[in-house]
Amino acid sequence: MELLASNVCFGGEHRRYRHRSEVLDCDMEFAVFLPPAAIAGQPKPVPALYWLSGLTCTDQNFMQKAGAQRRAAELGLAIVCPDTSPRGVNLPGEDDSYDFGSGAGFYINATREPWSRHYHMYDYVVSELPELLERELPLTGKRSISGHSMGGHGALICALKNPGRYQSVSAFAPIANPTNCPWGRKAFSGYLGDDEETWKEWDATLLIPEAKERLPLLVDQGTADDFLEQQLAPEALADACEKAHHHIDLRMHRGYDHSYFFIASFIDDHLNHHARALGLSRSA
Numbered sequence: 001m002e003l004l005a006s007n008v009c010f011g012g013e014h015r016r017y018r019h020r021s022e023v024l025d026c027d028m029e030f031a032v033f034l035p036p037a038a039i040a041g042q043p044k045p046v047p048a049l050y051w052l053s054g055l056t057c058t059d060q061n062f063m064q065k066a067g068a069q070r071r072a073a074e075l076g077l078a079i080v081c082p083d084t085s086p087r088g089v090n091l092p093g094e095d096d097s098y099d100f101g102s103g104a105g106f107y108i109n110a111t112r113e114p115w116s117r118h119y120h121m122y123d124y125v126v127s128e129l130p131e132l133l134e135r136e137l138p139l140t141g142k143r144s145i146s147g148h149s150m151g152g153h154g155a156l157i158c159a160l161k162n163p164g165r166y167q168s169v170s171a172f173a174p175i176a177n178p179t180n181c182p183w184g185r186k187a188f189s190g191y192l193g194d195d196e197e198t199w200k201e202w203d204a205t206l207l208i209p210e211a212k213e214r215l216p217l218l219v220d221q222g223t224a225d226d227f228l229e230q231q232l233a234p235e236a237l238a239d240a241c242e243k244a245h246h247h248i249d250l251r252m253h254r255g256y257d258h259s260y261f262f263i264a265s266f267i268d269d270h271l272n273h274h275a276r277a278l279g280l281s282r283s284a
């Protein structure tokens with residue numbers, strides 16, 4: 001992997017890299033924050049939080065706007081931010097809308113042509129990227145996962161579908177029941193085709209009853225989020241959890257919207273949640 005940039009930040013380092021992804025069949029860029037412990041004279045391997053961003057984002061939105069580095073540096077936690085879709089693959093229509101194609105990979109594996117040639121973001125974030133980073137960087141191989149909106153849902157399905165792979169999971173304003181909202185239906189019909197049966201394995205709310213591992217879900221949602229009613233439906237996820245006795249801490253925050261101002265306001269709670277599960281000693 002090729003180092004594109006690095007910035008010292010709270011005694012740690014924010015780095016951007018480019019690499020060739022085999023599962024996406026294109027070059028990808030991603031960002032990593034390494035806490036001071038991982039870059040000191042004798043670097044000590046640290047666990048990693050994978051952050052999946054939402055529609056229109058790159059690896060940079062979270063790194064520049066969430067303000068997560070201060071607490072991550074204190075905790076000794078690395079943060080990995082992948083991009084949100086394959087890039088530069090020149091599929092017809094890939095840049096036509098903000099909620100499909102570039103910037104909108106939905107962290108699923110497309111099965112429908114032409115998207116199936118590149119759009120395997122699920123395999124990328126669950127397997128290829130961690131395998132690469134755990135080879136190349138001082139990471140322990142212990143992982144947690146979180147994200148926002150499309151990426152909040154991505155985090156939920158990555159954890160629900162892979163028992164034992166993550167120590168903890170959380171989400172900000174996830175698209176909680178994508179088979180039942182316009183963003184999700186557009187993406188799933190485009191990437192998976194018209195047979196809605198095939199959509200079910202990619203919907204967190206529908207995966208809850210079958211979940212093999214009972215990781216508690218921490219979900220934060222703003223009440224002034226413009227997408228809350230039409231797209232996000234956290235109550236569908238909470239209902240599914242209640243029926244299946246799956247623990248969920250759904251926190252509704254009055255007045256907060258869908259932006260990174262909301263994420264920045266509560267990111268420390270999420271970092272502490274993950275640090276506890278990862279056994280980091282300075283966790284609150």
Ligand SMILES: N[C@@H](CCC(=O)N[C@@H](CS)C(=O)NCC(=O)O)C(=O)O
Binds near residue numbers: 056057098148259
């Ligand atoms: N129509 C909106 C939807 C996109 C949107 O709100 N994206 C969220 C994730 S779903 C985001 O994180 N945007 C980038 C940012 O705020 O930095 C737009 O294009 O601005």
